[in-house]
Amino acid sequence: MSMKALTIGYLFMMASSVWSCDIFRKKDQYFTPIEISTTNTILNYTGKSYLDTIIHVGLNEANIHNVVIILENMKSQPKSTSENLVLDAYVLEERDNVFYISISDLNRYKSISALSHEIIHIQQYISQRLQVNRDGSVIWENGTINNANDIEYMDRPWELEAFKNQNNMRDQIENELYK
Numbered sequence: 001m002s003m004k005a006l007t008i009g010y011l012f013m014m015a016s017s018v019w020s021c022d023i024f025r026k027k028d029q030y031f032t033p034i035e036i037s038t039t040n041t042i043l044n045y046t047g048k049s050y051l052d053t054i055i056h057v058g059l060n061e062a063n064i065h066n067v068v069i070i071l072e073n074m075k076s077q078p079k080s081t082s083e084n085l086v087l088d089a090y091v092l093e094e095r096d097n098v099f100y101i102s103i104s105d106l107n108r109y110k111s112i113s114a115l116s117h118e119i120i121h122i123q124q125y126i127s128q129r130l131q132v133n134r135d136g137s138v139i140w141e142n143g144t145i146n147n148a149n150d151i152e153y154m155d156r157p158w159e160l161e162a163f164k165n166q167n168n169m170r171d172q173i174e175n176e177l178y179k
């Protein structure tokens, strides 16, 4: 039996707003120091402390509590990604309330967009509206989709929702970190 995991990720090429944002902000501007009260745990193995700041703020904005996030640098594109997709980040549900995020080498602005997208997916996982099985099948809002990898990335309903909501999440995070 072939195991072909579905990748729940963020396709940077689709995020045109990030590009336009970069035109105006050439420098990777530091965040405003803030105090964060949280029940979430982030194990950040990327070497970039700004990434766990972004996730802490985003999880709080999303009212997500008591989760553990394992964060690593993306070493290679996930195998299930089709050739024409380049993911900037993806998230896996390791087990209940434990999530693994892999992220490529991005500056603060791009990281906020990528992680906003993944936090929307974490919301979908926690609410159990999204469940991804190891065989590639997906349960989305009580309906089982057996061959989710066969659905075009931008036609997947959980991706449509993540792209629809990520900008709002990004704005909330930026409001906290660029006061």
Ligand SMILES: [Zn+2]
Pocket: 008, 009, 010, 011, 117, 121, 158, 159, 162
């Ligand atoms: Zn996604």
